[in-house]
Amino acid sequence: MKAARRSPGEVLPLLAIWVPVLVSILYVVGFTLYTVWIAFTPSTLLPEYGWVGLKNYVAILHTRNWNIAAANIVVYSVCFLALTTFLGLLLAVLLDQKLRGENVFRTIFLYPLAVSFVVTGVVWGWLLNPGIGIQKVVVGLGWTDFRFDWLVDRDRALYCIVLAGAWQASGFAMALFLAGLRSVDADLMKAAQIDGAGPLRTYRRVVLPTIWPIFIAVFVILLQFAIKTFDLAVALTGGGPGISTVLPSMVVYDFMFQRGLLGRGSAAAVLQLLMLVAVLVPYGVFRRWQTLKAARNA
Amino acid sequence: MNPISRRSLLAASGAAVISQSAPRLARAAGKPRVTVITQWSAGSDGAAITALGELFTKAGGDWQHNPVPGFTTDMMNKLRAQILSGDPPAVSQLKGPEIAAWSKIAPTVNLDADVAAAGYEKVVAPELIKLHKPFGHWISLPLQVYRINSIWISKKAADKVGVTALPKTWAEYNAIGEKMAKAGIQPVANGGTKWDNGMIWEIALSGISPAAYRKAVMELDAATLKGPEVLAAFEQTRKMSLWMDPNTASQHYSTFIPKFMKGDAGMLLMGGWVQGVYKKAGYQYSDYMTGPAPQDNGKPAFDLNADAFIFWQRKEPEFTAGQHLLAKLVMEKDTQKMYSGITGSLPVRTDMDLSDPTFSDAQREASASLAAAVKADQSVLSLAHNMAQPNQITAAMIDSLVEFVTDHSISPKKGQERLAEAVDNVR
Numbered sequence: 001m002k003a004a005r006r007s008p009g010e011v012l013p014l015l016a017i018w019v020p021v022l023v024s025i026l027y028v029v030g031f032t033l034y035t036v037w038i039a040f041t042p043s044t045l046l047p048e049y050g051w052v053g054l055k056n057y058v059a060i061l062h063t064r065n066w067n068i069a070a071a072n073i074v075v076y077s078v079c080f081l082a083l084t085t086f087l088g089l090l091l092a093v094l095l096d097q098k099l100r101g102e103n104v105f106r107t108i109f110l111y112p113l114a115v116s117f118v119v120t121g122v123v124w125g126w127l128l129n130p131g132i133g134i135q136k137v138v139v140g141l142g143w144t145d146f147r148f149d150w151l152v153d154r155d156r157a158l159y160c161i162v163l164a165g166a167w168q169a170s171g172f173a174m175a176l177f178l179a180g181l182r183s184v185d186a187d188l189m190k191a192a193q194i195d196g197a198g199p200l201r202t203y204r205r206v207v208l209p210t211i212w213p214i215f216i217a218v219f220v221i222l223l224q225f226a227i228k229t230f231d232l233a234v235a236l237t238g239g240g241p242g243i244s245t246v247l248p249s250m251v252v253y254d255f256m257f258q259r260g261l262l263g264r265g266s267a268a269a270v271l272q273l274l275m276l277v278a279v280l281v282p283y284g285v286f287r288r289w290q291t292l293k294a295a296r297n298a
Numbered sequence: 299m300n301p302i303s304r305r306s307l308l309a310a311s312g313a314a315v316i317s318q319s320a321p322r323l324a325r326a327a328g329k330p331r332v333t334v335i336t337q338w339s340a341g342s343d344g345a346a347i348t349a350l351g352e353l354f355t356k357a358g359g360d361w362q363h364n365p366v367p368g369f370t371t372d373m374m375n376k377l378r379a380q381i382l383s384g385d386p387p388a389v390s391q392l393k394g395p396e397i398a399a400w401s402k403i404a405p406t407v408n409l410d411a412d413v414a415a416a417g418y419e420k421v422v423a424p425e426l427i428k429l430h431k432p433f434g435h436w437i438s439l440p441l442q443v444y445r446i447n448s449i450w451i452s453k454k455a456a457d458k459v460g461v462t463a464l465p466k467t468w469a470e471y472n473a474i475g476e477k478m479a480k481a482g483i484q485p486v487a488n489g490g491t492k493w494d495n496g497m498i499w500e501i502a503l504s505g506i507s508p509a510a511y512r513k514a515v516m517e518l519d520a521a522t523l524k525g526p527e528v529l530a531a532f533e534q535t536r537k538m539s540l541w542m543d544p545n546t547a548s549q550h551y552s553t554f555i556p557k558f559m560k561g562d563a564g565m566l567l568m569g570g571w572v573q574g575v576y577k578k579a580g581y582q583y584s585d586y587m588t589g590p591a592p593q594d595n596g597k598p599a600f601d602l603n604a605d606a607f608i609f610w611q612r613k614e615p616e617f618t619a620g621q622h623l624l625a626k627l628v629m630e631k632d633t634q635k636m637y638s639g640i641t642g643s644l645p646v647r648t649d650m651d652l653s654d655p656t657f658s659d660a661q662r663e664a665s666a667s668l669a670a671a672v673k674a675d676q677s678v679l680s681l682a683h684n685m686a687q688p689n690q691i692t693a694a695m696i697d698s699l700v701e702f703v704t705d706h707s708i709s710p711k712k713g714q715e716r717l718a719e720a721v722d723n724v725r
Contacts, residue, residue: 044399045378045399045400045403046378046381046382046403062723063723064697065697125547125548125549128547129545129547129549130544130545131543131545131546131554132545132549132553149544149545151547152544152545152546152547154704154705157547236548237547237548238490238491238492238547238548239492239548240490240492240547240548240700240704241490241547241704241705242697242700242701242703242704242705243697243700243701244704244705254693257371257374257375258371258689258693259689259690259693259694260374260396260399260688260689260690261690
């Protein structure tokens, strides 16, 4: 066996890979299991190790906060996904036109991603506040009838979070789409052009269908962004007006840390995890089906 | 990587470990010592706690303050982590019924002898004694007090509508509000945070009947929660919510202080700390009028908010000595004068002479009203500031109040039902 006498040059890469992997597994899997367990205990301020069955889940599912949050996350995820994908694709297609200064634009569009969610939330909170933001400026300019008060409207405040979220994430979607667009075979584009397809038709019928796996990737990544949205909403609306824009992650934080009910907060966290699982498992099955199909065709 | 540089790296990290533990060894001399966790790091709160630390050091102690800036919950998370790891701070900030709740999860220090020696129990509001002596023993000490039910009227707004005196009852308050609304002034100045909305209702109820407040909010008495006084508080709150700035969103009330001072907003219901905020923003005492919020039964009432220290048991004798030294200092008149002088709060002691120029007339009036309210048995504990109930009950009640304030389609009757329901769910 050579393994007993490996040179440092051989051991180092193994260390570099396995130590972080083991630590991540311990952290992610270990603490997930711990949270699942706590959700079945009567824990309040500190973890306690009794057993209360599904009591915490029943209690959480009966709160107004959770029910509002669950409805909100569906609306938010769908809108956020649609808007971000649309904007990201639009930017990518525009950047794909071999413009001069593409790098500059790409950097500008990607930049919001470098800003923390809290900063995004605070800044958009000012911009969207009718009393100090856009509305005030436009009214001050003379359009006295101008109204843009979604942030203080119970039924529309959620869409403000969508707007700010899309602003932040569409650059990321753009980068993925752009990579996809660049990977499309140039011959395919040329063939379409020779056949007389205009640019719009080329994209719609030739380019986009070839990069559809990118769409799936973007959807999945954005969806898990959406489901764990927390700081953005806290900084932007604080869950308000009232509790009309609370999201599941805020309910988790509220119960665990503000109310000091670790068991209930953990139950909410597990429910949130189940939402992610509901999205990711079908995706995993789909991927598996695809590889199987590809293997059969080969 | 070559072996030599790795060895030197190890040596360097070893040296770093040793140099860090060196001061710890030097400290084992037995000087009274405390480790303190609070959220007070900046502004007047930070300045006050630093001054307290200096006082402690001057008295021969070793003061180690680890502020956890941000929300109170962040401070509590650190406290929880330290308790779990068996290394609680000697002293930490904690307030209200959380003192009793947290004292069940880790042993605390019995301060009965210190309190008795200082004759302190006679000069503290009875409501505060209950909180800081939860199971028959003093384990924590209040540090400073604020009156929640204070009203602040913009001088410019008052001049515009010819108001010269503070409203004594809610009827007078509403009359002024209508006058202001007619003159194009937004009658209620407010922020959009949850506690801000909840506090408006709290001030309304304590101003209508402190006795009903005590039963409904502090004792969660079902009949009172569904009774006429609570309904009247909801009606008053609805009236005020229609007079609020619709555009506050989740902004802090201090964002709108310039608007208030300009006279575009008229009346602010807010605890005494706002005075420090005015001062910092460059406004003068003559820019506003202040006093107790409306009180329908005519006797002085005091809605209490108090910050406090809880003392956690440690085995080391130098910690025990430090804890008793700090307890003695916190109860002293001079310390309280110094502390409240910096933060703009009120001293905990009801027997203080506030004629000193470090205090303002507003502080003197509020402090006198604490003593008077205690005498009239009208001192109550704040809901929105986590004094009346443990956090999970407070959060459930505040959520339903915030929904009521921001959603004008909820009738006062319906709001009252929802509050009673929220209480039943967490009881």
